[in-house]
Amino acid sequence: MSDLLERLRGRGWRMTAQRRVVAEVLDGEHVHLTADEVLTRAAVRLPEISRATVYNTLGELVSLGEVSEVATDGRAKRYDPNAHRPHHHLVCSRCDAIRDVHPGGDLLADLPATERFGFTVHEAEVTYRGLCPDCTRT
Template identity: 30%
Template sequence: MGHASNVSTLTDYEQLLRSSDLRVTRPRVAVLSAVHEHPHADTDSIIGAVRQSLAEVSHQAVYDVLRALTAAGLVRRIQPSGSVARYESRVGDNHHHVICRSCGSIADVDCAVGDAPCLHASNDHGYAIDEAEVIYWGTCPNCSSNPHAHTH
């Protein structure tokens, strides 16, 4: 009695992992979940979030998992100048980011030109370009109105 829950509790995250041929482990489910729930979080924040549901996960495991998930395309890693690595679960749509120079907040920006665009450099120097990464730098609404309230 009760072992039927093994089947009924298959989460979407487990499905995602399996469909990428990744073994399902508790650290992996927890990290994948954390990235979904905390877009643009850095590794340290992800470790913190993961440990709320799975207390004793090593930081090394989180690093390993993030690498595996990134390689599998389940998460995307971004690393703006001067920042540590950050991760997001929105993948495959070629979107970009706006970053506040003052507080570091990040927001998503749909690609301005279409779906898989931005791939046209004025002179590609013979490079075979497969991705155009755009980072818009500026000041967020909050920092614009409260110029001295740094959360950075």
């Protein structure tokens, strides 16, 4: 489970009702919602929340480094609250379901010097693609 709410409280982030609801919707494991999905779920809890408030809050959470934006194949950005634990993503090619994965090894160390082309590499992102169990059955 993500600890987004605890991290935000620890930072002294001003927790309005709207911000709290957005953070609650995002908090959890394997959460990768679009802004519209966040809005839909937040509106169930707080019907008066506006689209602008959701988008502004997501932007602020990304700027704070508390939530990461995840883009897959030019589709809508998704928001990942698991921003403080390095991980990769497993994406279903059919339904776009996303799961966090934590494989072993050091991707930076695995990149040979001959393949770095003079770059000083400080980060690696990996996206695994395939079919989720639900899509495999259909």
